[in-house]
Amino acid sequence: MSNLELPETYDPAFHGDSNDHPYLGKLEYRQLGNTGLRVSQIGLGTAVLGNLFGTINRDEGIEATQQAIKSGINYVDTAPFYNTSQDVLGDALRDVPRNTYYLATKVGREWLEPVNGRFDMSASFDFSAASVLKSFERSLQRLGLPYVDVVQIHDCDVPGDREILLKETLPALESLVKAGKARFIGITGYDLDFLQSIANEAKVDTVLSFSRYNLHDVSLLDYLDGFESKGVGVVTAAALAQGLLTTAGPQAWHCASEELKATTRQAVKHAQGLGTTIEEASLGFSLRSPDSRIATCLVSIATQDILTQNLNAAVRPRTASDENLYKELREVYGNQNNSWVGREPSEYQKALAEKL
Template sequence: MDPFALRPLGRTDLRLPQLGFGGAPFGNLFTIVSDDEAEATLQAGWDAGLRYFDTSPWYGRGLSEQRIGRFLRRQARGEFLLTTKIGRVFTAPADPDAFAASKRDWPNGLHFEHRYDYSYDGVMRAYEDSLQRLGLNRVDALLIHDLDLANLGSEVLVSAHLAQLATGGMRALQELKAAGQIGAIGAGVNRIGTIPRFLKLLDLDFFLVALPYTLAEQPVLDHEFPLCEERGVGIVIGGVFASGILATGVLPGATYNYHPPTPAEAAHVRGIEAVCARHDVPLAAAALQFPLHHPLVASVIPGGFRPDHVTRNIASMQHAIPDALWAELKHEGLLRADAPTP
């Protein structure tokens, strides 16, 4: 599979490479990454042909945007695609010493507090702040970030912020798109049930789907993806390795959707590993290529924080996979029979 072949993103004019780069690791997601390591990783990816990069203000509280922007602003602007996210506004903490000493998300990120803000002014502020951190005067798409129960903590807050977005923030996004400052409006999705709720209120171009559509599980095939197909909404897959286990296999410390795998989950992944081994296909190659067989999916964007991570992902995309592998996974009950495959 050609990693850099272009696919349309839903009904928009954007065409994405089949393989992009997810910038969460540059916020020090699980591992502390130095500026030099981030630079070397981006350079290796660029030299190998990567041209689509996704980041967010939330990744390291601005650190990922700074690192990716520092690299990309040295490249010709027409040669790459860049997406980032809205939903949080960052400010200096009232008590910097207390903030530095506190336990918090992204403990090695930048020292800025955040508030959730999906209002018109909040979206515009987040967008302008992102441009400043990136050092670029435009991005190709903006995504609504983390508007769900897992991040906000209560259904009351989810409903309130959704209403704020529907009555204010969405107007800001539409104005930016109409002015040609962005080419698409998307939303990040981690949980089943979010896509229908968003589409009931918002006119979106695409979803960045992390977790509910991987080689390990495909629940979005029941309702979510058919709904997107009806609306002409495109898909980008973010959590293609299910937070790691589909890249490494069942090893000590490997996580499945950000938690230690249950015995059933571990047995399921081991079964997939065994089928891949019988066909001489690396597990990571099957995991990367699988989502792209769905006609809605424009791109997969695994992360990485070392040069060999990105070059290995490119090689995994290029690894030939026989049709018999997908057939065997379905026959063994390890992959849904209705999952699109060759």
């Protein structure tokens, strides 16, 4: 079966004639582990709909979301932690046939309104069975859906409480699968060692890793064999590393070290010297992974222009010239993997609390 064959989510009444479609037939669809789902190489992340990266126009966000699915993107990821995102997404999905997309949501991390201008990151985590089940039901209501395709534990590596994950959270999610309210179970986070250890001990269908398959850090590649051996599907997110890999640079709350930020500024200048931008290079690198075990990469899309930019980056072939570009930019980072594992509970949380 060709990866470019139309997916089972293709609906001619919604998508239109595939022969005249600008992206169907060009987008690659990859197997998500052993789930049986064939997902688009570019997935839709929805944190932007909750204004987590700046205030957006709600109507434009809804229109871009609908158009993304109509363009062939069939994997949509959301979470209650994304402020009002699920309410906006629910409005967007109301006019979209349910058979045209797969929906993944999360539990265990909730949005809490800032108190006296400060946001308490640690207080937003609760992986108890009662809490995650309540959160899940609330998400279904906000989304206006009877079920989701994947229910995931959100950033399970930050508290790092293996005992509650294995003995309470995962069994609660299994009950949702048995009840027909979810089809598969996933875990999400940044610390790949932690994610792999959970996947080795428990029945997990998917893993969502962010900012670990980018120009500054390709650590995810070292874990693909392990995930594949367990039949775990791999989803990546943050093609621009949460704003790190941008010409303007990351926001103050970003948890990358000052050294990494400085090196990235060198990478920005090097990309410009090669006649491109760090954004264009980063999108191409993350959205066109040659390793099909990376099933999809989530991107935030708030407008039609951003949607078009990301789709064009995804469907353009990865050429020898691209490989040389990525090689040179990786050399700026010394061909090393630069992560910020362990920084979130301290500097990152403090900075984000002050920002929000």
